[in-house]
Amino acid sequence: MDPAVLPILSCPRCKAAAPFRDVRAARCMTCGMEPGWAAPGVLDLIDTAVGEPTASNTEQRLMESDLVARIYDRFWRPTFVRLLAGKGAGASVGGLAGELFIHKHGLSLDDRPGPWLDLSCGPGAFARALAASAPGALVVGLDISRAMLEVAAQRTGGYTNVVLVRADAHSLPFVDGAFGGVNNAGALHxxxxxxxxxxxxxxxxxxxxxxxxxxxxxxPTLLGRLTARAAGIRRFEPSELRAWLQRIGFADYEDVRLGGALVFRVRRP
Ligand SMILES: C[S@@+](CC[C@H](N)C(=O)[O-])C[C@H]1O[C@@H](n2cnc3c(N)ncnc32)[C@H](O)[C@@H]1O
Structure with a gap:
């Protein structure tokens, strides 16, 4: 694991900045918390004193299945993107490669130093694309699912600049201002x-x-709307998202609709 991650971590328990001296035998220098390993090479930064998070919906329970994690990129993702967002969505237009292209360029990898966070990285397709495009920069892939992270670890093994951690997006174990960009594909819902x-x-x-x-x-289709409703998938309208992100303090909102999918970009002023 790339030790370049050490200065940007914060302790999941006491919130101390840069809490670990050594990633292989991590122990918080302030409160003594010792994170485990979610999968080989994946630091588990869920605070076990607070307890294991429980999946609150069916989709998340599926995301924690080993089978779904293994077939996710090739079968699961394209099928559900097509079903929920219709023909015009990213996975139908250019495959996952089309989405990776949009995200890499939207993040302006060439003009910025990183580090980069792939938030809710799943099996790591975006983390790999970021790592390949910015070989000198650290890319952190974070997810809450052990199964997804295990597959991500196998598939990012060739990238020395990728670090994978298990954590909850609602409580990120990083210091303020740690990243030059955050990628967050298909997880808001x-x-x-x-x-x-x-x-x-x-x-x-x-x-x-x-x-x-x-x-x-x-x-765009009735079948998509019915599937989303049955699965309890939340949808975000562009105007709602723009107002929401602006209220929180983001600027320069831009978006593009690809069928029923929405790709957006904002900047922290
Ligand atoms: C639909 S997948 C998207 C994966 C990947 N970003 C992609 O676009 O292919 C959603 C991911 O969000 C993760 N996730 C759900 N809730 C999360 C949370 N609270 N914190 C971190 N990740 C979470 C799931 O485990 C799953 O890997």
């Missing part, structure tokens, strides 16, 4: 409290940093 996650993202971005995300807007 999964959070219990998006307001809290937006605030955390703003906190961990440095001034001028970019927050680039994608989510579901209104489904």
């Amino acid at each position: 999964a959070y219990d409290d998006p307001e809290l996650v937006f605030r955390e993202i703003r906190r961990v971005l440095r001034p001028g940093g970019i927050y680039m995300g994608s989510t579901f807007a209104e489904a």
Whole structure:
């Protein structure tokens, strides 16, 4: 694990900045908390004293299945993006590669030093794309699902600049201003409290940093709307999202609709 991550971590229990001296035998120098390993090479920064998070919906329970994690990129993601967001959505237009292209350029990887956070990284496709495009910068992939992180660890093994951690997006274990950009693809609908996650993202971005995300807007087909309703998938209208992010203190909101999917970008002033 790249030790470059040590200065930007904060202790999940006492919130001390840069709490660990050594990633291999991590122990908070302030409160003594000892994180475990969520999977080989994946630091578990969920505070076990508070307890294990429980999946609050069916989709998240599926995200924690080993089978779904393994088939996610190739089958699960394209199927559900198509179902929930219709033909015009990213995965249908250019495959996952089309989305990776939009996100990499939206984050302006070439003009910024990083580090980069891939928030709710799943099996790590975006983390790998960021790591390949910014080989000199640290990329942190974070997810709450052990199964997703285990697959992400296998698939990012060749990238020495990727660090994977298990944590909750509602309480990010990083110091203020740690990142030059936060990537957050297809996960807003999964959070219990998006307001809290937006605030955390703003906190961990440095001034001028970019927050680039994608989510579901209104489904273009009846089948998509019925599936979303049955699965309890929350949708975000562009005007709602713009007003929400502005109220929290983000600037320069831009978005593009790809069928029923919404890709957006804001900046921390
Ligand atoms: C639909 S997947 C998207 C994965 C990946 N970003 C992509 O676009 O392919 C949503 C991910 O959000 C993660 N997730 C859900 N709730 C989370 C939370 N509270 N904190 C961190 N990750 C969470 C899930 O485990 C899952 O990997």
